[in-house]
Amino acid sequence: MKKLLNTLYVATEGASLSKDGENVVVRLDDAERGRVPLHMLAGLVVFGPVFVSPALIGACAERGLTVTLLDRQGRFQARIEGPVSGNVLLRRTQYRRAEAPEEIVRGFLLGKLGNQRAVLMRALRDHSETLDPEATAALADAARRIALIMARIEFSELDLDALRGAEGDAAGWYFSVFDHLIRVPEPAMRFSGRSRRPPRDAINALLSFLYTLLVHECRSGLEAVGLDPAVGFLHRDRPGRPSLALDLMEELRPIFADRLALALVNRRQIGPADFETRDGGAVWLSDAGRKTVLTAWQDRKKDERRHDFLDETAPLGLVPFLQAQLLSRHLRGDLDGYPPWVWK
Known part of the structure; x- marks a missing residue:
């Protein structure tokens, strides 16, 4: 099993990253x-605006570590990496399969919809005593319709x-009841529907930021x-878009x-x-x-779950x-088919 390594996130404006021996050093206001x-x-x-020294960029490239640059809102700007070590034979097969991807897309979608339904069913199971009848009925109906799809x-x-x-269709049903999963009374934390580019409320801003982090993880894994993270099966090809990373993200998000x-x-964090x-x-x-979310994200990555197909426990x-x-x-x-990861 591959070892889980850390990703260093730096979100403080004006910070600088440099190399000192075999270490990354973070400085702010001339203090380490x-x-x-x-x-x-x-x-x-x-x-x-975070400075990354040329020496550190070179050391990361030499060791196969990527440096990803995002703007303050978490939108992708650039990615710096060393020589790409992609398997040319595997990529040729990937490109051919992208011409008729239905079988693989089916696997991605069954994973995504199964996990969406699991989120709704877990809420019904864990919070049935506090949900009002309307919310309970809406969640149950959405879960049933996702199962039919x-x-x-x-x-x-x-x-x-x-x-x-x-x-x-499944995403429509899932997000139509997403607000019922929010148990805090503040009007500013309500969810009325998915909005992007830009997000129009707090929940959409939080989701979009987390999706950006997840795309980064999927791209690195691929x-x-x-x-090749740019050639997907579910998402259409578009210059600059990591379509396959977005495909893989669907079942996990x-x-x-x-x-x-x-x-x-x-939890009011x-x-x-x-x-x-x-x-x-x-x-x-x-x-x-953003710092609160990044800390929670790193902690979340350490949680271990059983991978049913591999029959192993992994972070x-x-x-x-x-x-x-x-x-x-x-x-x-x-493998005869692509086995999606389904949460249980």
């Missing part, structure tokens, strides 16, 4: 604030456009096994991102004070809110890599 050995890291992610995906011969349409967002809000409203109505996490932070590995095995012909 942290020091991490390079061999303990899987990559660096920086937000906004899963059956249609699994047992009907749907083409790619029909599979995408089924995924959209590249580690030699796949209900558990990795949605449940973490709900936990942070319902994140509240209205952790968000800022900008001109035009865009809502973003504040610096303090959640390794799941994107394990799923990328299973996808590559399927593409090579070692």
